[in-house]
Amino acid sequence: MKESQTIEFKKSLAERKEILETISAFADSKGGEIFVGIDENKDGSVKKIVGIKIRGKEIENLSNEIKQNTNPVIYPSIEVKKIKEKSVLVVEIKESQVKPVFVKIDRIPVAFKRVGKANQKIDVNELRQILSEGKEFLWDSQICEEATLEDIDEEKVRWFLKEARKQRGLKILEEAHLEEVLMKLKLLRNGKLTNAAVLLFSKEPMFLQSEVKCIRFSGNKPVKPYIDFQTLEGNVFDLIDNARDFVLRNIRKAIWLVPEKVQREERYEYPPDAIREAIVNAVVHRDYGSPSKVQVRIFDNRIEIWSPGTLPKEISIEDLKKEHSSIPRNPLLFKQLFWVKYVEDVGSGTLDMMDQCKEWNIPEPEFEHITGSFAVIFKLPPVLEDLHRLGLNERQKDYAKDYAKE
Structure with missing residues (x-):
């Protein structure tokens, strides 16, 4: 056995950078296997089988590190094999359906290809050619090899x-x-x-990036300590419903005095349907090729819902504020959510959010691109301004404020 187009030897797991480079190279070529615990000669032949000792969650940690540092995400097959009575770690990488595959080297995304028994960095011109000539593969339609x-x-x-x-x-x-x-x-x-x-x-989560991070910050800055924090796992339906529940649990109810009605009305300070719509969009339209996660961030004065990826090139932020076509990033996933009325197929979601905010007498949601993610931002409604407008005395205001926090 020698190093080749599809075989790579590494002496130990300390060669993390080289292992990641090889993973990108194999994924961008015909796939291959990395044998960790084998020292090689200059010609690529086996010099010595040194073996490795696997401690604790080392395999799980390596798998997670690969997933977190590849884009599109690579799901390796990792197992320990006995070769001449030594334990050797074998990392199998399949050819990626979506190319190029980038790995983070010193936090910088780089793509490699396999040439003979060497990894070669793909230059800018070749990247352009791959992207222009390659077929477009939709992540949600790809086969999940490890699932049955x-x-x-x-x-x-x-x-x-x-x-x-x-x-x-x-x-x-x-x-x-x-x-x-x-x-x-x-x-x-x-x-x-x-x-x-x-x-x-799926019964159990299989994609690390599908988690939803929900955080209730104290104040208006994203700093600790948190008032509430939850990492949501599960199927798409549960993720959406549980994320909405997290928001409702962490925002206040306000009192509204409606003209010509004797009884006061209570409602959340943000429109729940608009929040749910933003969460649905974040989950269904996100870039699942990215290792980043959907984030629901609640502050004292706003709610931010972040979805990895940017808008399709055919749609601008301004287009979201008027009638526009529906261009799902994950059409197969989107179709199933359509069947159960989690989404419509007419591009009306953002307009519905805007209408609901108007009905709530709060500012229209803001749409922004933030560090590789698309964000929907709901601003705090002017509840206290309403209390002043209604002409309540100080005692009534204090009562209303206390009640609204319940």
Whole structure:
């Protein structure tokens, strides 16, 4: 056995930088295996099998490090093999359906290719050529190699079918065989599950980047200590619903005195439906090729919902404030959420958010690009201004403020 187009030797896990370079090179070429625990000669032949000692969560940590430092995210197969009675770590990398694959080297994204037994950095001109000539592969339609039908939560699938029939008249029988259902929904290709199928129906989370980070900050700056913090995991439906619940748990209810009504009305200081719409959009339209996570950030004076990735090139921020077409980044995932009325397919989501904010008498949401993410920002409603406008005395104001915090 010698180093080649598809085989690389590394003496130890301390060669992290070189391992990451090889992962990019294999993913951008024909795939390959990295053998950690083998010292090589200059000609690439085996000099000595030194082996390695695996401690604690070393394999899990390596896997997570690879996922966090590759874009699109690479999911390696890692196992320990015995070679001449020595333990050798074998990292298998498959050819990526989406190229080029970048790795972070000293925090800088770089792409490599495999030439013979060497890794070669892809220069700018070659990157342009790859991007212009390459076919566009949609992340949600790609095959999830490590997933099987046993990973699918059949009860969740049955719930989906029942709800989709009720909401949109989906004509797939609830009692249909699981494999048949997934094929009809285009979530199963050639007997293999797509990434969208895993996001929607897996029993356990399989994509680290699909988590949603929810934070309630104290004050108006993103600094510790946090009032509340939660990392949400699970299928897409649970992520959306639980993120909305986190927001409602961490914002106040306000008192509204409505003319011609005797009883006062209570409502949240932000419109819940607009918040939910922003969360749905963040989850369904995010760039799943990025290791970053959706973030829900609550401050004293605003709520920010961050989604990894930017708007499609066909749509500008100004377009979001008027009628515009719907261009889903993840159309297969989007279609399933459409069936159960989590989304519409007419590009109306941002306009609905704006209308709901107007109804709530708060500023329209702001849309921004922030450090590689798209953000929707809701500003605090002028609750205290309303108290002054209503002409309440100081005692009534104090009561209203205390009640609003409950």
